[in-house]
Amino acid sequence: MPGRPDKIANREVSAMRITQLAVSGVFLVEPKVFPDSRGQFLEAFSQPAFEEAIGHPLSIAQVNCSVSSRGTIRGLHANQLPGQxxxxxxxxxxxxxxxxxxxxxxPSYGRHVAVELSAANRHALYLAEGLAHGFSPLTDEATVVYLCSTTYSPDTAITINPLDPGLALPWPGGSEPLLSDKDRIAPYLSEAEEFGLLPSYAACRARYDQLSDQALVG
Incomplete structure (x- = not known):
């Protein structure tokens, strides 16, 4: 299937360029920005471009917005399948x-990709079901807006400690990290696997195939 999250995709359409990164199911979205004397215009999200690159549309059930100060780390968060x-x-x-x-x-279990998203570059990041992520400001304050394929479900939530030394994630330094209590006491990745909390790669690929097949039928 074109753009399926287990395959490499690198598509450029009129509104944006969408490129799969080193971890399958993670896509960098680079919208075309049109500046003029009034400011600038861009398409922050395009369903046709998204579907062409990923292989299925993005069903949007919830839109979240958070404002964070420098030093904050939000994550690592994911959901049990069918996921979010x-x-x-x-x-x-x-x-x-x-x-x-x-x-x-x-094949890339335990690996990560780190991407800068900003008001300056206007990039977006898409992550498929079964992947965990977190973010931290690079500026004194940052606003994050993200589209979610499902509504919040605490019963299916997966939380991994973002300071897991086995992951050695490249969080910004310079201050003591500010975490929620839930994130601070969350298990390390190895512990979450031992507890049976994590999705399997095979089940995630089956989920991606299901979404692509539904798009074809639709």
Missing amino acids: ARYMTCPAGAIVDIVVDIRVGS
Whole structure:
């Protein structure tokens, strides 16, 4: 299937360029920005462009907005399958968004990709179901707006400690990290696997195929 999250995709359409990164299911979205004397215009999200690159549309059930100060780390968060896909943007300030492959059996299990999203670059990041992510401001304050394929479900939530030394994630330094109590006491990745909390790579791939097949039928 074109653009399926287990295959490499690099598509450029009129509104944006969408490129799969080193971890399958993680896509960088680079919208075309049109500046003029009034300011600028861009398409922050395009369903046709998204579907062409990913292989299925993004069903949007919830839109979240958070404002964070420098030193904050939000994450690492994911959901049990069928999971929650996310489309991340940063309309004010700048953040580093870090996605970790927690799909047991994945060729890139335990690896991460880190992407800067900012009001300056206008990039977005899409992560498919079964992946965990977190973010931290690179500026004194940053606003993050993200589209979610499902509504919040605490019963299916997965939380991994973002300071897991085994992951060694490249969070910004310079101050003591500010975490929620839930994130601070969350298990390390190895512990979450031992507890049976993580999705399997095979189940995630089956989910991606299901979404692509539904798009074809539709």
